[in-house]
Amino acid sequence: MREVNSLNHTRWECRYHIVFIPKYRKKRIFGEIRKELGSVFHQLARQRESLIEEGHLMPDHVHMMISIPPKYGVAQVIGFIKGKSAIHIARHYSGRGRNYVGQHFWARGYFASTVGRDEEVIRSYIRHQEQEDRRIDQLKLI
Numbered sequence: 001m002r003e004v005n006s007l008n009h010t011r012w013e014c015r016y017h018i019v020f021i022p023k024y025r026k027k028r029i030f031g032e033i034r035k036e037l038g039s040v041f042h043q044l045a046r047q048r049e050s051l052i053e054e055g056h057l058m059p060d061h062v063h064m065m066i067s068i069p070p071k072y073g074v075a076q077v078i079g080f081i082k083g084k085s086a087i088h089i090a091r092h093y094s095g096r097g098r099n100y101v102g103q104h105f106w107a108r109g110y111f112a113s114t115v116g117r118d119e120e121v122i123r124s125y126i127r128h129q130e131q132e133d134r135r136i137d138q139l140k141l142i
Helices: 031-047 074-093 119-127 129-141
Strands: 015-020 051-057 062-067 111-114
Touching: 015 074, 015 119, 031 051, 031 062, 031 074, 051 119, 062 119, 119 129
Parallel strands: none
Antiparallel strands: 015 062, 015 111, 051 062
């Protein structure tokens, strides 16, 4: 049985499969930044009463399944997560000052798809994306 969330006057189940990339799709999400970025995303999502249910950080893109209350727009939440995480990256990894408002770490836009009855398929896809990318890279070498 799926969990149905509730607000004061609303019962809801709104899940989205989101994918976004770093600027120019450069392979920037490595090492320390990769370890820390997951917790940063979770913290930022909670600030918008959202929950990242599944996620995977690839070297050149981010996959997540996120539950967003209907009182927030998908664009509003994803824009908040991308903007604030870019500021965090700039401050902690680029040596920028305290009042630095971020750099353009993430490319404009994102992919969004609603998650309905195929939730398990999407969860599996997110979990196994890295293995699939390696398999495709190996095929290109042949």
